[in-house]
Amino acid sequence: MKLPEIPADDAERLKQLHSLQLLDTEPEERFDRLTRMGCRLFNVKTCVISLVDEHRQWFKSRQGIDASETDRCVSFCGHAILTGGIFEVQDTLKDSRFFDNPLVIGEPFIRFYAGCSIRSGGYTMGTICILDSQPRKLSDEDKLLLSDLAASVESEMEAHQIAHTDELTGLINRRGFYMVAGQVVKLVRREKHSLGISLLDLNDFKQINDKFGHIVGDRALQAFASLIAKVFRESDVVARIGGDEFVCLHSDIDEAGLEVAKKRLADEVNAFNQRTHEPFRLSYAHGTALFSKEQITDSLDALLHAADSSMYTIKSQQRRQRQFSTGSE
Incomplete structure (x- = not known):
């Protein structure tokens, strides 16, 4: 043969x-x-x-x-x-x-x-x-x-x-994410691996649009999407699921791996903000959830809800930090 x-x-x-x-x-x-x-x-x-x-x-x-x-x-x-x-x-x-x-x-x-x-x-x-x-x-x-x-x-x-593709960023869209992620969840359950989810929300996106216009706002989304795609693994499923909302499904990952990914993204965003000539600076909230093989269910919405709760906590902390900074000036 x-x-x-x-x-x-x-x-x-x-x-x-x-x-x-x-x-x-x-x-x-x-x-x-x-x-x-x-x-x-x-x-x-x-x-x-x-x-x-x-x-x-x-x-x-x-x-x-x-x-x-x-x-x-x-x-x-x-x-x-x-x-x-x-x-x-x-x-x-x-x-x-x-x-x-x-x-x-x-x-x-x-x-x-x-x-x-x-x-x-x-x-x-x-x-x-x-x-x-x-x-x-x-x-x-x-x-x-x-x-x-x-x-x-x-x-x-x-x-x-x-x-199934978001035209602006080139990432898969919400529809594509649910289709692909659903298959990944089934595979992960069958192989008895852990599963991680990252939810990312671009901060102050409305203000960028209002201050600089929608063309500049589009460039902010494209820049952020490019950094996400660069940082996360090729095996991860990365998507834009809303106006300024992004998600990543990490298969076969642990807590340390999630933290490494979070740090790499923070470093890349900081580096972008230092070198860019754009009128905006990128800021975001990053919520994560990790599921052991016993915790994974077929309900993708239930898994996303757990990460969304983490996101809400982080955004609340960011708002309090901003209020404190403003009040101390």
Whole structure:
């Protein structure tokens, strides 16, 4: 069996893939409709939309196959993303790259494979592919149909990203956060890890808007969002969930890790305030909550409420400090 090579730009490709916030999400009709169409058009039982992650291929939509993912090293799609366009294996048993592949000699006993690459941000994310238990060959018309299906997948991926992304900051929005965070909570519970939540509220945002205008206010939000994204881990789920409200879901973290993240953000904000030529200075409240594996529930709202209570306490303390400072002057 020939292992798929790793593209030279795989790190950048994976960054784009993860930014789509599609991995490990629930099935969606917009994608399932396309794999059902693939089965009908090509008269096959199996059609899959496969996203090639670092060590696995994960199926955003699948028809005729039970597995939700396989190792990248045995995947046909791992080879397909190297070629671009259509990748076809007419008879796996006669192909030196695949004749002894576990997916050929075992379930689902792939004898024919054809996949068309799906792209986002200039990188190949994976494929929409069809599988058969008998050898076959795509006609020119078949290839056009498969290419059209791939273009439809790309359009749906773009629509998904737009619907779940905050246009101003580039972070995921409230809708996207609930979708992605819900899956993370389920994963953390299954793996018996701890979970942390940070709620961040930009102070004096209304005053910045009133004093300097909304364009400057937008720049304050963008600057703060950029610092948050820089400080927190790539595995953390960071979102803008309101006008000046941000949230971060930290999986597999402890109290010390939360404190390190809080300090790093405070240092980055202080450094920004010292070097910036903007007319505003960033100030924020940062509430956190940590949940042990026994405390985690499926209710994301309940988890957020605990962090919100911490946020309220911190903002009350900040108000009292300001009143004290004003009264002592």
